[in-house]
Amino acid sequence: MSRAATGEGTLVVLDIDGTLLDTPHLPAWRRGLARVLGDHAPDRSAEISVEQYHRHVAGRPRQVGAAAALGIAGLDPTPELVEELAVVKQELFLEQAEETVLFPDARDFLDAAAREGTPVAFCTASRNAGELLAKRLPGLDGGDWLLDRLHQSLGPHGHYGDVPRPEALRRVARAWNWSPDRCVLVDDALSGVLAGQEVGMRPVLLDRFGLGVAAPGCPVVATLDELRPLPGGLRLPVA
Ligand SMILES: [Mg+2]
Structure with a gap:
C-alpha cells in the first residue's frame, strides 16, 4: 500500500x-431498547446489528442515538421515548463501563x-x-x-x-x-x-x-x- x-x-x-x-455501548443500547420496548411495544425486536449501530448510532450524542435506535425498532421517536431510552441506556452503560x-x-x-x-x-x-x-x-x-x-x-x-x-x-x-x-x-x-x-x-x-x-x-x-x-x-x- x-x-x-x-x-x-x-x-x-x-x-x-x-x-x-x-x-460496551452497543450491548447497553440493545439491553436499553429491549427494556423500553418491553414497556411500550413488546411485539418489536430490540436487535440492533453491528452495521446499524455503526451507521446510525455510534459517535452521535445520546439523544440522537436513542432516536435512531427507536427508529431501527420501527417506533416513532417521540421526545418522551427518546428521553426514556437515553436514560435507561446510560444507566446500563455505567453498570458495565468499568469493564x-x-x-x-x-x-x-x-x-x-x-x-x-x-x-x-x-x-x-x-x-x-x-x-x-x-x-x-x-x-x-x-x-x-x-x-x-x-x-x-x-x-x-x-x-x-x-x-x-x-x-x-x-x-x-x-x-x-x-x-x-x-x-x-x-x-x-x-x-x-x-x-x-x-x-x-x-x-x-x-x-x-x-x-x-x-x-x-x-x-x-x-x-x-x-x-x-x-x-x-x-x-x-x-x-
Ligand atoms: Mg467512536
Whole structure:
C-alpha cells in the first residue's frame, strides 16, 4: 500500500469510543431498547446489528442515538421515548463501563505516540469517554504525558457536553491553537469522519468491523497498526 506522511506540524486528533476504547455501548443500547420496548411495544425486536449501530448510532450524542435506535425498532421517536431510552441506556452503560479496556492496537499506538512525541489530541461526543480513558492511560509508558494531553483536549469538565460533533472538533483544534486544516482525525464512525471533513480536518476512518463504510477522499484502515506515529504527525495510507 502506498503511504504518505502528514508532514511536520500535524495534530493527530483521536476519537475515543470505539477507536481507543472498547466501550460496551452497543450491548447497553440493545439491553436499553429491549427494556423500553418491553414497556411500550413488546411485539418489536430490540436487535440492533453491528452495521446499524455503526451507521446510525455510534459517535452521535445520546439523544440522537436513542432516536435512531427507536427508529431501527420501527417506533416513532417521540421526545418522551427518546428521553426514556437515553436514560435507561446510560444507566446500563455505567453498570458495565468499568469493564472497558483499551483495544490492544490502541495501547500500542499510544505507547508509540508517547515515545515519538507525536502531537496527539483527543475528541469525543460522549460525556463518559474522557474519564474512562483517563483511568486507563496511567498503565501506559507515556501515561502522564498522555493524561496531560487528554485534559488539555477536553477542557476543565472532561467533556464538551452535547455539542454537535463538528463543534466538538473545532473546540479540540482551538484548545491546541491549531487550525483544523492542520489536523488529522482518526475516527471509527462515519459520522465522525464526515464531521471532520465538514470542519476541514483530514480524516482517517478506522473500520474495525470490516463494514466497508467509505467516505470520498478518506483513507480507511482496519486497525491502528496501519498508522505510524511520527514526531511531527502520522504516516497514513493514501485514500
Ligand atoms: Mg467512536
